[in-house]
Amino acid sequence: MTPVRVSERNWAGNLAYGAEHVAHPETVEELQELVAGAGKIRALGSRHSFNDIADTAGVLAALDRLDPEIAVDAANRTVTVSGGTLYGTAAAELQRQGFALHNLASLPHISIAGAVATATHGSGDTNGNLATAVAGLEMVTADGSLLAALRGETPDFEGMVVGLGALGIVTRLTLDIEPAFEVAQTVFEKPAWDQVLADFDAVTSSAYSVSLFTDWSGAAAGQAWLKRRTTDPSGPAAADFFGGTPAAEAQHPIPGVAGSTCSEQLGIPGPWSDRLAHFRMEHMPSKGDELQSEYLVPREHAVDAIRTMRSLSHLVTPLLLISEIRTVAADNLWMSPNYGRDGIALHFTWQPDQQRVEALLPVIEAALAPFRARPHWGKLFTSDASGLAPLYPRFGDFVALATAMDPEEKFRNGFLRRTVFNHR
Template sequence: MTQRRDAGTTWSGNHRYRATEVLLPGDVDELAEVVASARTLRVQATRHTFNDVADSDASLVSLERLPTRVEMVGDRVRVEGLVTFAQLAPVLEAEGRALHNLGSLPHISIVGATATGTHGSGVRNGNLSSALRAVEIMDADGRTHRIDHTHEWFGAAALSLGALGVVTAVELQTEPTYEVTQQAYTGVAWEDIVGDIEGVFGGSRSVSVFTTWGDPEHDLVWAKSDDGAPSWVEEIGGRAVGDDIHLGRIRTVDNTTPRGTPGPWHTRLPHFRADALPSDGDEIQSEYFVPLASAREALAAVRALASTFDDQLLVTELRTVAADELWLSPAYQRDVMVIHFTWRNDTDGVLAVLPAIEQALAPFDARPHWGKAFTMPGERILSTLPRSGDFLAVAREIDPRGVFRNDYLRRTLGL
């Protein structure tokens, strides 16, 4: 029997869902009944979003009670239900397999993260959605479609914002397992970072730079290498951080992954341990993607505004993501620099500073992270995505009644 619960809030509590309830079917048949009878419906996953992308003015549905299954199919893994990266990774490791990358925290669901284009870092690493090779989507009539990488709609289905239906399973490309050694360093001059962006961010498999924009001595370069310790950072002035690590003004209390020693990929690529509260928790996040080729100029434009948003800022993290062919991806057909802001949990204060940042980044055709706080008008975002019109056509064809649409999709995509 389908159960019900209150919709609650997003992970950090910055957004309370307007939805009247969350429906919790116990199997795929119950899910099909819920979907086919709904006037409007959105999917709630692990709630690590900072806007209303997954909200509704009626009901939400969650897969949390559906059976989960992880199955190796050759060099791919099929994941069914609401499985997180933290749950999947040890299963892959036991099979001698791995994913190409992970996000900062492994607590997020695979279906939710891939639907919004969530990512890790690395100039040669695509976002988490780029590992998808097939997606199983239940449409508004309760029928399930398997859309693989050869299908003409795959570019829409692999990163769909929930606009096509309920993603019930995905298949991800895996690779042989590998070890990673990570270390965090202070003391690298800002000019050495922005003066050789591809050298710094390409120095290891995954590289992040943390900054508060006004105190370069405490900027942090966090490098994660699969070919031994990332000692290259010391060659540009870096000094390894000890046991205590401070990500700007974020309170980290024994929650980061081990540094200085090699370990399996899934225990080193995330910043935060799967068994601990990630990041600060009491926060709002925003994130903008600009072409890697324009990164130096884009960072200078943001740095010029830093004093205007300092009161709201906990930390900025800079990362890179390789280009992909997913139609709504912030990295669609271009390698990108990601400018990520972790803000104090003050919605009014954050929304007040975002327009100036977005205006400064407008000359670089910046795209926002779909699941985080932004104020950019939808037409501006869509103008940077050449296949956005194709996506809208697919969404209207697969969901002609508009069951899976909400205020967010109307505002950002015009659906």
């Protein structure tokens, strides 16, 4: 008998999940029973990944109906959230109570558990990716039992946080928080590449979070987005930013898309929760009809990697909606693309032509290989486990941890077999 498959898709619509069905457990106990009785099972977050990392041949467990929880512990400066919580929901509640997360991704619509599992990041020289805020987590492991893991206490904790969904289904996360702060965001148009590359460190350290948007062609980068904490000593943004001038109205990173869907700009100060992401919670982020890829390159190769990408503009620009360049601080999470090294992130928002994008990715990957570029786990890339393993000092330890925690390979899917477990 041909098994019935779900007809559900990821956010971008480029992937039809191959699962038998999507379950929506409402309690942790229900989820424990589901996992204990499952053959193959994976957690499904808010479906914003572009590859098959979340897919399974068995059951997809969506935590969107799990008992909601956003519990602030003011004394310990942490917040504990349930497994289905979205960043936008948590950010609004934290701001209401006078607290903040250290950073957000470009969009607030993603689930915290799903973003942490793939080492999702924002920008900022001193900002680790979003997973670096994880102080503790609880997950349902392969046999249905509940495991609580704490930073500084649980052995292999640093291997569990960016878990790629391979270790269990995370039901609660505890994140570091800090007092709420205000951010003023200014967009500069057309900073000159020669000035940007002449002093790249000055560019990326000019605000708490800096993003450059470019299509790689021409003498100027398209836009620089500066998110400045209003208490920063650097003061308000200057009138000239490496040859770029302040935009007179709200901008969208993708040419031709309305800036009104983006977070407040024009240097108007406001809550971190409304400024650190580029896109507003109440609007469609980015463009929707698109694909994405991203590669993390060690900081010391930033300028050379950007020069390399500009030299490939004749191949890349025609397929591109926009690229974004960000910085991410080093961390110690085993499967994080920022493990052990400060880095820059070279992001590509592609036109929705998967065949042509996938034909081009090996060219980009070969060009960035000398810089030991590591791909974003949740976006399109073509490297396999044999190519990725040498890039991650703790890769073998992660394989051993996942094998010990999931001996029957319940959480193992095609993505993990291709990119993690087939490296010898």
